[in-house]
Amino acid sequence: MRHITLLLCFAMAQLYAQENYALDTIDQQELQKYVAQYHQSNEALMRTIKNTYPKKIAKQLNENFKNFGAEFEASILAGDFIFDKRFLDMANAILDEFKLKNPNIPKNITVLISKDPSLNAYCLPDGTFVLNVGLFYWLENKDQIAGVMAHELSHKLLEHSVKGQVKQIRDAYSDKRKKQVKALKKTRFNRSKRAFNLYKSLLYTTSENRRKREIEADSLGFLMLRHTKYNTFELIKTFKLAKVYDTIRPKDLKKEIYPKVFDLPNQKFNPKWLKCEDFSTYDYDLYKEDFDKDSLASHPELMIRINKIKKTFKLQNVESNETQPSEDFLELQKLADYNFIPNLMHFENIGASIYLCLKQIQEGNDEQYYKKLLGENFKIILEGRKKYQLNRYLERVKPNKQSQSYIQFLNFMWNLSLPEIENITNYYTKK
């Protein structure tokens, strides 16, 4: 009896934990409202452009914004955003603090939280401010979120996106732009990245221009941040974290995890699953740097920006000025953590998703939860395999772009036969 009660308690605790980390959702009708609101706002931007710029330039600019708008609306409808009050409230509270202390910030800014788990944010010229949920996962406190927001708001205030495009159009760049937009539309992987990449490509022209605009946004961002209650020293730490985590680079999965997870009662583990294609001719050291080294060392540009800020604003002893995360921030960090893999699944990034499930299991974190997610991911792999569409969910090995342990993982996945995938799926979805 005691056994059963204990088991029941455990099951209830698990259920409670999982329910507790579920994100608020909105229905299709409310989603349409957001789309309509964005559409109106984008139309207003295009009207302003029409009244501001010469006809030829305005026409091309507005074509860019129309294309971008369509892409962005599709992304809202596809469920790429989180409409959870807890995230929105915190982001809006930070935004309100900026507005209160910096009257030059426009009033009509709408915050959206993207499901994208990478560390990124962007403020569109119409005033739509996208914060990736990854900010809440990778950053360490509210002040750092404020740092990112200050930087992106500065791009918006300085109209970098529009000005960058005007320059491109003047440089008769429009054909190349059209091709880029077209190519981006065809991309299947990392759908969430598309809008972001497109925005970035509209923001910058040359790397020289990019550097100039980044330094401008850094400086204005710092000035705006200084007026608020947030710790400006955290801005430097934000830079460092941003460079490390702006893309998800799965690494550090040990080989021992495979027999641990895939030796099943009705399907013994087969060592042949771990067989790898021979990439011995590749120089692993070439890209190892990118994964393992302190990323600052390999990004001198960021170092220049950090030093510039330190010098301009006479910052000293940055390291000794640490901010402790607040309770409400830690709560959102936990939420972002529990939804990290579900968010990857939403973007059909099943490779990284399974890899990270295995890594959580390897590290002994909430095994039951991650095994359940493992099953859900394998279900998608099984369907993809049956329809000969595995490519859609699982990357091919790219020795110069992936870590050694991710290459091992992809080999394992591609080595599995259909009945083997089915057995694994059945085992882990039954639990």
Ligand SMILES: [Zn+2]
């Ligand atoms: Zn920037």
